Amino acid sequence: MEKPSINTDTSTDYTSVRISLNQLKGLLKMYITPLSGLKIRTKDGELFEVNTETIINVLVTHLSRTQLLELLHMFQIIKKRKSNIKHYFEYILQGIVFKDK
DSSP states (O other), rough: OOOOOOOOOOOOOOGGGGOOOOHHHHHHHHHHOOTOOOEEEEEOOOOOOHHHHHHHHHHHHHHHHHHHHHHHHEEEEHHTTTTOHHHHHHHHHHHHHHHHH
């Protein structure tokens, strides 16, 4: 079975991407698992180390399907540039945490 992927063209219409929630979670896991020791600071200054499953649950709960596809698209672009997504990802997670508090 072929791995699902998202076109790295910057003009992607995410509404036409046919991918299941489990496939989305699998792709997220592929990018998140290598990021060991991801730490998120809350508004109160507390520092939390989060694991892969927690991150995926937070993303799936707080982002729309289109936002998840955009996030995966950005990860693919960053990976293609041979850059590290860790800081980008920490920034996104902090935004989600700050939004909820």
